[in-house]
Amino acid sequence: MxxxxxxxxxxxxxxxxxxxxxxxxxxxxxxxxxxxxxxxxxxxxxxxxxxxxxxxxxxxxxxxxxxxxxxxxxxxxxxxxxxxxxxxxxxxxxxxxxxxxxxxxxxxxxxxxxxxxxxxxxxxxxxxxxxxxxxxxxxxxxxxxxxxxxxxxxxxxxxxxxxxxxxxxxxxxxxxxxxxxxxxxxxxxxxxxxxxxxxxxxxxxxxxxxxxxxxxYWDLTFTDKLQHTETDFLDGLEEQLGRAVTSHLISDVPVGAFLSGGMDTSTVVALMAEAHPDVFKTFAIGVKEQDFNELPFAKVVADTFHTQHVEEVVSANLIQLMPQMVWHLDEPSDSIAACMFQAAKLASQHVKVVMGGDGGDELFAGFDRYMGVGYINYYNMLPSFVRKKLLHPLFHTIPDSFTYKSLVQKLRWMDQLSDFDEGERYAEATAFFRFSHTQKQQLFSEKLWGKLADIDSNQVIVEHYNKPNATDSIDKMLYADFMTRLSEHTLMLTDRMNMAFSLEARSPFLDHELVEYLARFPSNIKIKGRQLKYILRKFAERKLPKEITSRQKQGFMFPVAYWFRNELYPFVRDQLENSFFVREGLFQKDYVSSLVEDHRNNKEDNHVRLWMLLNMEVWHQLYIEQRDPASVSETLSQSANGVKY
Missing domain, CATH: 3.60.20.10 (Aminohydrolase, N-terminal nucleophile (Ntn) domain)
Structure with missing residues (x-):
């Protein structure tokens, strides 16, 4: 690297x-x-x-x-x-x-x-x-x-x-x-x-x-499907995954592995243990908040495969970290960057090369939205007046608990997406926690909106969703993600956050021969009934302890929503209401303030939107004002009055 x-x-x-x-x-x-x-x-x-x-x-x-x-x-x-x-x-x-x-x-x-x-x-x-x-x-x-x-x-x-x-x-x-x-x-x-x-x-x-x-020079197609028994699919997966992991081990320096305790990284570690002649190191980070902490599961996998396991509980000082992260990214991003930044920092103290599980959700259909968009068809069977006049107001009256994948979030997601069809629905599904076209109109000044109103960000997703490379709705979503979100978000973060610490991150799930092979799997072997990642889960049962294969996807993140509502509330309010974009009349101050206050009062979980706006302000200070990260970090810390998050 x-x-x-x-x-x-x-x-x-x-x-x-x-x-x-x-x-x-x-x-x-x-x-x-x-x-x-x-x-x-x-x-x-x-x-x-x-x-x-x-x-x-x-x-x-x-x-x-x-x-x-x-x-x-x-x-x-x-x-x-x-x-x-x-x-x-x-x-x-x-x-x-x-x-x-x-x-x-x-x-x-x-x-x-x-x-x-x-x-x-x-x-x-x-x-x-x-x-x-x-x-x-x-x-x-x-x-x-x-x-x-x-x-x-x-x-x-x-x-x-x-x-x-x-x-x-x-x-x-x-x-x-x-x-x-x-x-x-x-x-x-x-x-x-x-x-x-x-x-x-x-x-x-x-x-x-x-x-x-x-x-x-390359594109992916989901149309040429294999006709196998489940056992044949599992045997083929064993061969292709094993080949990919083994090839990714080539190195003249030691190779370690990220281990979150989820099924993707755990599967990679299991296959590394089969192919690797020596004991290798695995790395996991956790947080104090237990509903976000995966360390116990990572430890189960590490013990199973006798890795040299290194773990750390972090209380991320996001205020001080944000300028460093944005400087390395060259652009604003979201809070998952902080998790990756901390994990890379830990691993870089021990190895130069680390394996990860990037691409597992896109390969095997692991995101809730892949299954959830189908449920909206059932929701739409309800009469329109019931959805619009009764359920919509009700869903937005219930306070949000801000826990990961809360029921309130799921209900609001389903209700909002019910107004859209096919590709538009999927584009809205991926942008639910961010700014819709209507919300950007409320955020932007009249002058700025006049320049951007005709640009529909959803079309970035819809364009790929509608291509003939996939015909099944699940495959269409997977293809759209491979062509957009995976490369420009997930892998961008993986590259920058690891390279920030001179750490080479490898992703065997993204071996292109494996990707092309998995694209030939029918979607009903990836999602079966209510089970996401069905074929990977069945494969993992050959390799991993039951505690891992039977657990639900948890997610890898810090509890930013809690922090922005409590300890960091004054800081967030001050930074956003006085940001460059507000001062210059590019963003509407009243709307920005409403995002902060609605989050503070449990009316709506806006932590992703707030984080994005904070990132933009920090980015502007670093790249347009050309301040160094240490200076920006010091300014932010003073604004936060010593709060360590």
Missing amino acids: CGIVGKLGRSNVSLLELQSMARSIAHRGPDDEGYWVQGKVGLGHRRLSIIDLASGKQPISNEDQTIWIVFNGEIYNFPEIKKELLSKGHQFSTNTDTEVIVHLYEEMGQDCVQKLNGMFAFAIWDDNKKQLFLARDRIGQKPLFYRHVNGEFLFGSEVKAILAADNVERNINYTAIHHYLSLRFIPAPHTMFEGIQKLPAGSTLLVKEDKITVKR
């Missing part, structure tokens, strides 16, 4: 500028740095040494130095590819997966991405063709950003690397804010900055003669 940067300019590239870009993301690669500059093109690299510790310095070239690469990620099938390339006469000077890509590009050109199994973002300068070729892995585990303005092309693993280049303006992209407030993520190609874009997952980008061509 590393950080990459580069520039293709109108004039000769400055080494100092490249160094400034690369050193802004030194946390991604603290072990080494390397640069290659030739006239108007330059490549830079920060290295986290995982494979071939001695000779894997980047940038790396082919034999005659006409092709140069900087690479971030891991190619899990590189030993097999290397054998093929050696048989064709290619000569290697390192044992890295990076050099394999160079020679594969010589053989296949831009189609080299089709051969790679792994997580990756890379840039190749082809001096013969005078072109720059960039690529991002199929699922979007590794990030890649770029800026093309006035004949100059910049790229980097994080937005901050591009901002560190010379003469880059920092202008807010309000379309990105509009999408973020509904979706919880910023869809490609947008970023929070005008003029800076992200390369979509599963895509390549070619720069030649100042022209940019972006092309998608």
Whole structure:
């Protein structure tokens, strides 16, 4: 895992500028740095040494130095590819997966991405063709950003690397804010900055003669279904999951694992124990509030597989952590980032590489909404006047307990979604705790709303839901999540929060061959009756203790809703009512105040909305006002009067 940067300019590239870009993301690669500059093109690299510790310095070239690469990620099938390339006469000077890509590009050109199994973002300068070729892995585990303005092309693993280049303006992209407030993520190609874009997952980008061509090279289809018995599905899953986990263990340094106590991470740990010759370390964090604490379940799994288990109970100082997290993210996010940040901090004290369970819910249909949207059809059988005149007011009168997945939240969710059909319903389902189109109209000033009113954030989801890649409603939801939320939210957080501590996170569930295989499973083997993740649960019964396979999904989060209602209430009110967006008349102060007070008075759980608005204010201070994280953290702590949350 590393950080990459580069520039293709109108004039000769400055080494100092490249160094400034690369050193802004030194946390991604603290072990080494390397640069290659030739006239108007330059490549830079920060290295986290995982494979071939001695000779894997980047940038790396082919034999005659006409092709140069900087690479971030891991190619899990590189030993097999290397054998093929050696048989064709290619000569290697390192044992890295990076050099394999160079020679594969010589053989296949831009189609080299089709051969790679792994997580990756890379840039190749082809001096013969005078072109720059960039690529991002199929699922979007590794990030890649770029800026093309006035004949100059910049790229980097994080937005901050591009901002560190010379003469880059920092202008807010309000379309990105509009999408973020509904979706919880910023869809490609947008970023929070005008003029800076992200390369979509599963895509390549070619720069030649100042022209940019972006092309998608991978897509997922759910239409070609397998016809197996349940035993056949389980046996096939055992083979494919085992292969994926084993391939992800390739490393020249020790590999550990996150262990939440949920079924996804527990299954990964079980398969690691089968494939791993030595005892390995597992990591879990917990909180004091017992309805959010999973440590006892993690301990059961660790004891079962005799791992070296490391756990920690944290009382997250969110006020002090928020500036650090937002700085690493380059954009605002949600409170799950704090959980991942703490887990990464713990694991990084022991290992450089850690396995996780990302993608399990999207692969096996583990989110409540996959099943819940179907129940709304039954709710809609009630007469409209009963739903609108009786139940709707009732559901919004009952105080919210703010517990995880409370009954009140479920009832309000079902009631709100009953007004929508198909793709629109699913888009609303995923945005329920955030800002709907109507709520954004209440939040935004009249002037700002006039610029954004015609942009429907739901269409980001609906567009994929309606594609012919899936026909069954469950598959449509899974496909929409794979193409949007997984890459641009979950995996974005995984990458940034782990790389904040120079920790490489691997996700065997996201092996693309496994993903394509699971897409062929009928949806009724993933959700059976009222049971989510049915086939994974049945598989887990082969590997895990009953305490794990029989428990309900709990969720990995801090009790932010409690804190914002109590100890942090004065802080939240002060920060949001006096934020830049309110002061500048972009957000309506009265509406912001109502969100805070409704949460305070148990009228509605607004903690996600409040967290998002807080993140935006912190982001503005860090990236537009250009204050350093320590300074922002100190200001926030003073505002909170010493409250430690």
